[in-house]
Amino acid sequence: MPQTLAQMRFNCAKARQRMATARAQHWAFGAFNLDDEPTLLAVAAAAKKMNAPVLVEVSHGEVSDIGLDNIRDLVDNTKQAYGVEMYINLDHSPSVEAAKDGIEAGFEFIHIDVSQADHNASDETIIEATKEVVAYARLTGALVESEPHYFGGSSDLFKDKIDYELIRQTFSTPEGAKAFVEATGIDTFAAAIGNLHGKYPVPKILDLKLLEQIRNALDCNISLHGGSGTPGHYFKDAVKIGVSKININSDMRFAYRTELDKILKENPEEISVAKLVTKYVIPVVSKVVESKLKDFNSAGKAII
């Protein structure tokens, strides 16, 4: 059933207050990609076991596949069935219209990323689009997240090593971050400090000194995208510094795919893939989520 505006406002107000608490208490919300119902159940099971608050997130592909209202209902039903603290993030919404649709569907977190659709979008275009979403989000109180330019990588498996010299050119700067937050009024700044979308053959390296400088320059929340393939100690330090939201996608997809391949091979007679996914894949993906929740220091922090 669709939420009423009053319910949306209540949920968004709680999400906003909880982000402030996370920042003050030095823990971060894990934002886990929802590919399908099994991944949602894997996140819910981990959140329940660890008593951790979580975000599930969908980007444009999942929104097209599942539908905004179906996602809202799926999450609300699961949240209730598991008794967990869970919110939804619209990740990388490619246009102001897509972001507005997410706000109207009652998503508590909205990430507007016009440079995803157009990597060469001008600073002005990005700022204007972000401002429009921030203004529209007042309808429900949803938190708006953005960044000043295109953020690299994609949620895939990469064979190449990471060229840090090249990536360094796209890192956030404290001055740039401050100017962008002031120009747009966003709630959460998506920092680029060595985090990168996708999974690579080498571990990622986060520039924690730079993160500290950005933290000192800003008065809003900070998020990290592209968290997969990052050694846990970086996350532990990043949440101490003051990151409040960390996105994870590829590590879950990799575990899902690897386990599914293995189990299909071992069970050639079973024609119900769904049964195998429920029995074998969900617990494996759930373990990935659990390990991140520990790194993010969010275990034991849920308020139902």
Ligand SMILES: [Zn+2]
């Ligand atoms: Zn992202």
